[in-house]
Amino acid sequence: MSAVNLTILDREYAVACSPEERDGLVQAAAYLDGKMREVRGSAKLVGLERIAVMAALNIAFESLQQKQELSRVGSDVGEELRKMNAKLEAALASHVR
Numbered sequence: 052m053s054a055v056n057l058t059i060l061d062r063e064y065a066v067a068c069s070p071e072e073r074d075g076l077v078q079a080a081a082y083l084d085g086k087m088r089e090v091r092g093s094a095k096l097v098g099l100e101r102i103a104v105m106a107a108l109n110i111a112f113e114s115l116q117q118k119q120e121l122s123r124v125g126s127d128v129g130e131e132l133r134k135m136n137a138k139l140e141a142a143l144a145s146h147v148r
Contacts, residue, residue: 059084060091060099086110 054065055073057080068076086106096102 060087060102062099083110 052067052069053073054067055076057064057066057077059080064080066076083106086109087102090096090105090109091102094105096105
């Protein structure tokens with residue numbers, strides 16, 4: 052384990068992580084920093100805690116939307132694969148006879 056220094060909303064945080072996690076953690080901190088700045092700018096919120104909670108709520112909402120979309124796409128792909136499989140089986144069955 053080593054520490055990585057992250058800057059979020061102009062504050063420094065030292066976070067312990069493995070070397071494999073470092074890049075992802077830096078990207079996550081940059082994303083969070085951007086969301087917190089967005090919330091602070093649009094809502095004129097004062098107080099780090101309120102900004103952090105609103106940013107976390109926005110990120111959680113986005114994550115849930117993406118999970119739902121991924122699930123829907125997965126279902127659509129599964130249905131298309133079932134249709135294609137049925138067509139292939141029908142085609143193979145007609146050639147076997």
